[in-house]
Structure formats: C-alpha cells, structure tokens
Amino acid sequence: MDIRPIKTEADYDWALQEIAVYFEHEPAEGTEAAARFDVLSALIEYYERRHWSIDSPADPVDVIQFFMEQNGFTQADLARLLGSRSRASEILNRRRRLTMEQVSMLHRSWKIPAQALLPPVSVAA
Template identity: 60%
Template structure:
C-alpha cells in the first residue's frame, strides 16, 4: 500500500488524518486499493487514539440517560424495567443506588454494558448534597 506507516507521534497522527480526509468526500469503491488503504489508515488512527486518549466511560446514571435519549426510551420504560416509577425516578435523580438486579436487567434488556453500570458514582442526599 502506498505510503502507509505506523503512527508513533502527533506528527504521524496528523499525517494520517490528512490522508484519510480526502476519502470522506470521495469514498473509495469497496475492495479497491484505495478502500483498503482507507481501512488500514482508520485502523492505525483508531489504535493510536485508543492508546493515547483513553476516553472515560460515563457514570452509570449518565449512561442510562444517554441510552434512553439515543433509543427513544422514556422514564416509563425505565419504570417498567425496574419495577416502579418512584424507583426509576430515584435512580435518575441519584437518590437511590443501582442494585445488582437492576444492573442485570439494564444489561440484559437494554444492552448497557455491565462494566459501565457497576462503576462507582455519587448519590444526592435529600437536601441536594453529594454522597459518594
């Protein structure tokens, strides 16, 4: 493949980004040498970003809210899954911690990764102060 090299530093990373930029405007035909080059460059960029810019997973409550937003689920859907509307509201307002049973249901039925749901996160006291 023409001019492919490892991405070892920011200069290499910038070079790779500039190389793939043209493919976004004119996507190469699948199976062509240009498509193969594009795929290899994307893989190199992805590996570099994963190594150098570790993105923290959202806390469990933010993950639930994000999933609900992206999938069109409502508070009523969460209440149905967790067994009651007050429980779902307390979870979303950080007044109640997720139980392992809730984590299993969210993982099994909504496919939210369990490793995200079991992360520590803060809860709110009734007066609005935080508890870890």
C-alpha cells in the first residue's frame, strides 16, 4: 500500500490526487483499496485540521440542506437520487449517516464536494 505521511503542501496535493480516484470508482468494502481510502482520508483530515483548523466543521446534513435550498431541490429530489424516500428522510433527520456510496453519488450528481459530506474524524494530536 503506497501511503506516506503528509508533511508538506506537496504531500497534501499528492494525497488529494490519490484519493480522488475513489470518488469516481468507490472501492468495495473489505478490499485493500477501501483500506487505502480510509487511511488517506484520515491522513488528509489530520493534515487539514493541523494546518487549516476550522472550529466547527459543517455537518454533512446541513451541507445537503443548504445545497438543496440554494438549488431548489426538494426531499423528493434527494429520494430519487438515493433511490428511497425513507432513506432520504432518515438522512435528513439524522437517523442514518451517509454511506460512502451515497457521498460519491451526491458528489457526482449534484457536484457537492465529497469532503463536505464526510463526517468529522477524531484524530488525537
């Protein structure tokens, strides 16, 4: 697994390029590619928190709701995208978290930055 620490902006740019492929072709759970995605996500999150700390990252549901409001989308539009009215309701009511497949779908279809849809990762400094 080709992974390295992110210590510089060049390392950070490399990591972003490496992870981008997984948003186009989501790896299957339990594969080495899925593990690599998880590790890259954690490394990127850790680097971003240390270098561009934001006190309170946006909640993924807030991001979706803001996007829907700004673009005139309804819960029915989200349900069509996710394939289920109940799933859309569960997500918008915070009873269910987004899966990586749903993050990827929202990123591809609505062009919402995938990182804005990922839950905050707790990394001890």
